[in-house]
Amino acid sequence: MIRVTQQELGRDDIQEDIARNMVPAGFSDAGYSAFFEHELGEVLESTLMAQGLGGLNPPYRFQRSIRGDRLFLNRDNLKSPNLIHLLFSLICQSALPWETERLNWVRAAHFGHSRPVGFQGLMRGKSIPCHFERPATYLEFLPGAFSITNPLQNSDLQIATRRQNRFLYDHSPGLQPLANLIYTYLLRLLDKPGLSLDAAARTLGIAERTLRRKLVAEGLSFRSILERVRRDTCKLYFLEGRRSLAEISTKLGYSELSAFTRAYSSWYGYPPSRGRTAAIAA
Template sequence: MNYRQTMLQALIAFCGERGLDNAKITALSGFSIAQLMNGSRFDISDQQVENLWKNIVQFSKDELIGLHFGATMQLAALNIVGQIIQTSSTVKDALLQVRSMMHVVTDLYTMEIELGPKTCVIQYLKNIGFDHFQMTQRQFGDFLIAFTIYELKGLLLKNLKPTKVGLPSFQKDRYMDYEIILKCPIGKAEHYTVEFPREYLDFPIITANYEVQTLLINQMNKLQNPNELTGALSKRIFNYLLANSYLYSLSIEAVAGNFNVSVRTLQRKLKDEGASYVQIVEEVRKSLAVHYMQNSNSSIKEISTILGYAEPSAFVRAFKKWTGKTPTEYRTAGL
């Protein structure tokens, strides 16, 4: 498998979800979508990838689109990470394997892990010879930071809070944008870095979450664009929350940041469509709850946690409101 090709395919899919014209963007970048999807041959050059990032930033009008992409990219979609997760028992095991395999994902960065008495720092160091691909470097660096933080949260089923994040391309006027997505202090650093408490290294990985992510990705098209929502933006937000459901219920601030609009603008546009953010979150939870009960062997406790419920009892009450049955009754009846 060509993991770089998989990464670009996921990027193009992400752009499509944001309403961008992928055929036009790829054509202007010097290749076609057919070339990108070719399973037997991948011949897209580094310069064409650089052109792609430039065009995506231009057409999306989002200078932080790499950061937003990293916050939405699921580990199950990048099969190499899934393989690592399935053969790791702790966060430390997984990180060490990721470090050794970074070169199959990108030539731009090398991953290093620096251990202190109480902290662990993940560093992404720029490799020599790629400085002429500045847009790709910056966007992919932002991607790696967001992807690292969000996937650690998903693997642990805990609200991981990094101590701080360092960015070599840090801009003070975009501080709040980074903070909303990464949810930790941001500062300038020589390299892209994520620092978190060392104790996280020994935490066991929750493989059930990876399994439901894989299940969701394989059947995503069946759940997208629900009839209950009629507006274009409402459905796009539903699909976005659906794809990132393993990260608990995302805040409206995080979603607005991902769509490159203010919270007030997002709320106004949803109101114009006769919808609200709370309503969309509820529809996502309902769709996923039924889907997981029908298609997975995960326990009720695991499903309730993945869907963002503090207690299984709250999930049971919600599920009964949606279906008229408790999760156990629903599963026993084979519905």
């Protein structure tokens, strides 16, 4: 697919753009909470895990060594060298916040296959030596890279995110099976346009009337689940403490800040400015 896309668009660098868009940018993206882990190695591992690559048998493993930290890939679990380059580009993009002009944590990339035709490197404007036909496939980092303390680490945010994940995936009695599915669906699409009962029904492959009836049988509605997702995710953004109320409003899917303010006030009885201040203080 990548090769065909390159040919159709005349873009040899399409893999880097795909990898860049795989890096989570908000809580509606799976794995965004990884960027608040304690160390760089934990950030990279959690980011890869959130992508679901390899299913129950991830094709990667991390190794810490005094000679240099390494991220190995098992080529047997990957059907195409293109996917390897995509994964390495994703990791390099994820490591960027920890690098400076004088210190690049990613030292080199080693590949167990020959150099593909048209290969342009892992990232534009960033010189990462790439070596081919090596005994193993891995990214080589500077010694101690995986142990770098993350300046964005946030234990409160991690606790809140894990609580939300347990709520979703441990079949909490708070949500019935179908409502749980709708919650998960909305969580990943909060900042995308066109959220509606009809759109959800089409995605799930059932009639809108049937979906509405089943949710009513579970004592809920599409609108009430959407509000619950927004309320839960709002807490995470407040704990993150890095965005303006206007940006949080947009990330939660509100067209205007005033709409978000009204919704938040109806949830808690006070405006979001007060709620964010309290969350950061806590």
